[in-house]
Amino acid sequence: MNEMTTISRQQRAYSPAAAAFLARKPQLFINNEWVDSSHDAVIEVEDPSSGKIVGHVVDASDKDVDRAVAAARAAFDDGRWSGLPPMVRDRTMNRLADLLEANAALFAELEAIDNGKPMTMAGAVDIPGAISQLRFMAGWASKISGETTQPYTMPGGQVFSYTVREPVGVCAQIVPWNFPLLMASLKIAPALAAGCTLVLKPAEQTSLTALKLADLVVEAGFPAGVINIITGNGHTAGDRMVKHPDVDKVAFTGSTEIGKLINRNATASMKRVTLELGGKSPVVVMPDVDVAQAAPGAAGAIFFNSGQVCVAGSRLFAHKSVFDQVLEGMAATAPFWSPRPSLDPDAHMGPLVSKEQHERVMGYIEAGKRDGASVVMGGDVPASDGGYYVNPTILANVNPQMSVVREEIFGPVVVAQRFEDLDEVARMANDTCFGLGAGIWTKDVAVMHKLAARIKSGTVWGNCHAMIDTALPFGGYKESGLGREQGHQGVEAYLETKTVIIQL
Ligand code: ADP
Numbered sequence: 001m002n003e004m005t006t007i008s009r010q011q012r013a014y015s016p017a018a019a020a021f022l023a024r025k026p027q028l029f030i031n032n033e034w035v036d037s038s039h040d041a042v043i044e045v046e047d048p049s050s051g052k053i054v055g056h057v058v059d060a061s062d063k064d065v066d067r068a069v070a071a072a073r074a075a076f077d078d079g080r081w082s083g084l085p086p087m088v089r090d091r092t093m094n095r096l097a098d099l100l101e102a103n104a105a106l107f108a109e110l111e112a113i114d115n116g117k118p119m120t121m122a123g124a125v126d127i128p129g130a131i132s133q134l135r136f137m138a139g140w141a142s143k144i145s146g147e148t149t150q151p152y153t154m155p156g157g158q159v160f161s162y163t164v165r166e167p168v169g170v171c172a173q174i175v176p177w178n179f180p181l182l183m184a185s186l187k188i189a190p191a192l193a194a195g196c197t198l199v200l201k202p203a204e205q206t207s208l209t210a211l212k213l214a215d216l217v218v219e220a221g222f223p224a225g226v227i228n229i230i231t232g233n234g235h236t237a238g239d240r241m242v243k244h245p246d247v248d249k250v251a252f253t254g255s256t257e258i259g260k261l262i263n264r265n266a267t268a269s270m271k272r273v274t275l276e277l278g279g280k281s282p283v284v285v286m287p288d289v290d291v292a293q294a295a296p297g298a299a300g301a302i303f304f305n306s307g308q309v310c311v312a313g314s315r316l317f318a319h320k321s322v323f324d325q326v327l328e329g330m331a332a333t334a335p336f337w338s339p340r341p342s343l344d345p346d347a348h349m350g351p352l353v354s355k356e357q358h359e360r361v362m363g364y365i366e367a368g369k370r371d372g373a374s375v376v377m378g379g380d381v382p383a384s385d386g387g388y389y390v391n392p393t394i395l396a397n398v399n400p401q402m403s404v405v406r407e408e409i410f411g412p413v414v415v416a417q418r419f420e421d422l423d424e425v426a427r428m429a430n431d432t433c434f435g436l437g438a439g440i441w442t443k444d445v446a447v448m449h450k451l452a453a454r455i456k457s458g459t460v461w462g463n464c465h466a467m468i469d470t471a472l473p474f475g476g477y478k479e480s481g482l483g484r485e486q487g488h489q490g491v492e493a494y495l496e497t498k499t500v501i502i503q504l
Contacts, residue, residue, distance in 0.1 A: 075225030082195030169248030279436030295329025361411030435477030
């Protein structure tokens with residue numbers, strides 16, 4: 001009867017290339033070489049589709065971090081990267097993108113094994129996304145320039161003044177586990193375009209694709225020390241990176257809680273900081289919509305990547321005249337989103353990334369039920385032999401005081417609320433400490449623009465959700481972050497401005 005009970009949640013066999021990669025000795029990539037850690041500590045690599053340990057990576061020591069930062073410092077200070085012709089920087093970055101493209105299938109498989117996301121999704125979204133970050137930013141390497149400006153208070157011809165854009169320096173880049181390679185690429189691409197050198201640390205749960213990327217750095221032609229990739233825990237290796245005196249800039253994507261801590265630690269020594277943090281993004285469905293289009297759209301906004309998306313549409317606001325139909329339409333997508341192992345070609349949603357995340361998400365669902373929310377769909381765990389699966393979940397009868405409404409769950413859980421008019425929904429949508437993304441579904445162009453203007457968030461989507469493009473700035477209002485990534489503004493975040501004033 002129930003289609004979901006017939007799904008096998010047995011993870012499939014890995015390809016020989018993936019198995020060989022997982023069997024490698026845990027090492028760090030510093031100064032264009034694979035090197036041993038100064039100590040023996042490792043982190044287990046777990047496949048969240050089965051819950052099995054499938055490999056190990058280094059848990060970097062303070063000494064390892066210092067070694068990576070020293071490599072990046074030396075490479076920055078002697079100008080071996082920033083001093084190259086922009087054309088060469090552009091070509092080198094494009095060669096890295098070419099190599100990623102040539103190895104795309106293996107990257108997609110490693111991402112699926114490590115994170116739990118469907119391999120088909122990694123192949124369609126994560127890997128092409130990472131490639132386009134590199135290619136777009138490669139073009140910026142040759143388009144960075146200053147200005148000559150006539151001073152306001154000085155007579156013409158007596159002073160020559162101009163500005164120069166210079167790379168910020170050594171960057172510590174710390175990324176989360178939800179889109180591992182895409183986030184890594186989103187960080188390294190603008191830094192490289194600007195002429196910076198870097199130390200990148202992937203999340204301890206998902207280090208595989210960053211390590212595989214390191215395999216390609218030498219072949220692409222990067223000078224030693226420009227890209228250093230280390231693995232390790234956040235509170236140790238990550239903390240050391242953020243506080244390191246030889247680091248000039250910190251770029252972080254992750255939770256708001258850790259982002260605030262990193263901001264304090266980094267700005268204590270005036271490091272430049274970019275933060276892309278959490279969200280609780282609203283999805284507003286107006287009464288004029290075609291429900292057959294908007295309901296699957298609202299479902300995709302929350303269930304894509306198991307809801308482990310900083311811009312996940314986790315608060316649904318549907319107009320009271322379409323509320324019931326929208327929820328019915330979303331519930332009808334349950335078979336499509338039913339979680340499967342990441343290497344199952346029919347998977348649209350995988351497990352959550354870890355046991356910890358599973359417990360956290362189920363804890364929120366239980367809290368919602370205790371607080372009086374009603375479960376419209378899901379709210380439970382499907383049958384499986386291990387693995388961290390959660391069924392896609394819709395909660396209704398919620399109120400703004402509940403933790404499921406206020407806090408970022410980072411799982412496939414949406415809370416649904418009714419509204420009556422534009423003023424009310426604008427107020428409800430903004431009733432959050434976050435401001436990362438928002439979705440609006442309507443055919444009425446005037447309503448679209450009015451609401452887009454009123455919602456306080458870094459990105460507003462109309463009749464779609466979570467569409468990201470490397471040419472378009474991305475970042476948060478309020479507690480969702482600091483600064484912007486991608487687009488022209490993304491490179492700006494890796495540049496200083498020097499003003500030169502010469503009396504003639
Ligand atoms: P999540 O809650 O999604 O696991 P976190 O914000 O904890 O995300 O982690 C995102 C990234 O930040 C990871 O790479 C993690 O190792 C790193 N990290 C966590 N704590 C710290 C810290 N105190 N200093 C620096 N990096 C950290």
